[in-house]
Amino acid sequence: MRTGEACALTWDNIDFKKRIISIEHDVYSKVKDEKGRWYISTPKTKKGIRTVYICDTLLIALKNYKNKQEELKKMYGKDYHYYHVENVTNIFNKVVEQRIVEVSKKKKESIINLIFTKEDGPFIGTDIIRYPYKVIHKELGIKNCRFYDLRGSFATVSLRNGAKIREIADILGHSNVETTENYYISSSNETLKSTIKNFENNVQSDIINNIIKYK
Template sequence: MSYLKKVDAKNKQGYAWKCTSEGPRDPITGKRRQVTRRALTKKEAQAKVDEAIEEMIKQDKRGVGSDMQDMTVRQLLIQWFDLVMKHRLKETTLKSYINTMQRRVIPVMGDVRVAALNTIFLQNFINNLNSEDLSPRYIEYISTVLYGAFEAARKWGVIEVNPLNDVERPRPRQVSFPTWTREEAQHFLNTALLSNLRMYTVVSTAFKTGVRRGEVLALKWSDVDFENAEINIERSLVYDKEGFRFSKPKTKSSVRKIKVGDSLLTDLKRWKGQQNELKMIHRKIFVDHDLVFTTETGKPIYPRTMTHMFNQIIKEAGVPKIRFHDLRHTHATLCLESGMSLKDVQDRLGHGNIQTTGNVYAHVTNNMKEKSTQLFEDYISKI
């Protein structure tokens, strides 16, 4: 039932009619929703209310409220990060997504309604990124994150089609990573062993397991199974404004057990002996968190400090400069070249699917195919 009331208005007749009626309850919250419209006559006011209620019912059937229809890109990103991505991504990865959107997307289209976006607008956005001389990989990263947000909007019924579908965007490319040869890796380790046993053991562990920087710094002695020659990866070290803390590894598949050889077990035992000596020397201030790699007083190692030490030893050894993360690529490359199966390498790296491993190391697997073909050819030629 509608409620009609005469109200003052700045028109010739000096008044208007206000019509208020109960709309359908919110399908999600169950809250009441009243609809009010004004017009010159009772009939017009009632007609406007009826039209608004009819549109509200249509939107409810589609699962989209008026607030969703008016959702801006800024609001979409906030909801997408909060409802979906924070449950999928590692904390540091999520922060990277948020920072990228705040820096590159929000200033340009943060207040634009998602439903109002079109191909031309977004093509101009991508073209402008290109004109800033940003790397193709970074532009690809921005567009990939934004595409994911628009896909969420499509699934939620805010839009019917992802507006980035027909935009010419940088496509995923095969990226090659610098790696060390066996000889270069061994030369680095020999140099490190003479000057810094802790750094030697950190790199030996990363090189011989393929673990990420945060994973190696979060290792605890309870994760090292000397008897079964296994290392358990179940956490990662994070350092930010809030200080040091442990988080879950990058993905679910990153929680894994890695079989290791005698050489790494020997390295770890040697380092454990020196760490025990440090505990005795600094016993009054040493804080024991059971961490494998720590400062002299037992605190976690600051990631950038470790990277700095890594780069210093690279200079001393005179080997090609690589990132610490490239030890992971070196490990995978040497595993494949040694004859290890792609599936085994996938498990060691903690990749969610074998396609990821195959795509990243396609150049290596192609070499393996050539070697395998030649081995087969040599074999059958003896028949």
């Protein structure tokens, strides 16, 4: 999942019974004004709109996180921050963008149940991911590490464990497998050795038969 896609998720995108996440939106930032700086849009390509299945570990984590968020909403009460989507129109009154705006206490806008917010509800978009990676950089000494890089790690490990390239591309939201192959999958010495070993095992019997034939 892309950073913006993860931050755009609402609880309506999570189906705990079917164990799927529906990825339908992306968030991006612009110059900050009195209404904030975060905007929401659909993914770049049709393949970007997709579903991702929830594994056991993530299912437990999401349920625990949702329960915790509900407790915080009760604790903060009227001081909790809520948001809605506001249309941005041009001079012809055509919607050209949509932005994420805090709900006014004087109005009753349609609230979106954002998943990733600060403790008392403020939505800070992709900034919410920066702090954990500062910790990774400082405490673990891992440089040039980004949340986005986890997509490449997922692709490489999945392929190594037998997943098909088309399946990986679909999960990542790529329109074509070339993008997945060229930019998201890396080889290691172990995988290269494994490739040669698999080739050897597959053709070994034919080679032996040919050697026997020409003795």
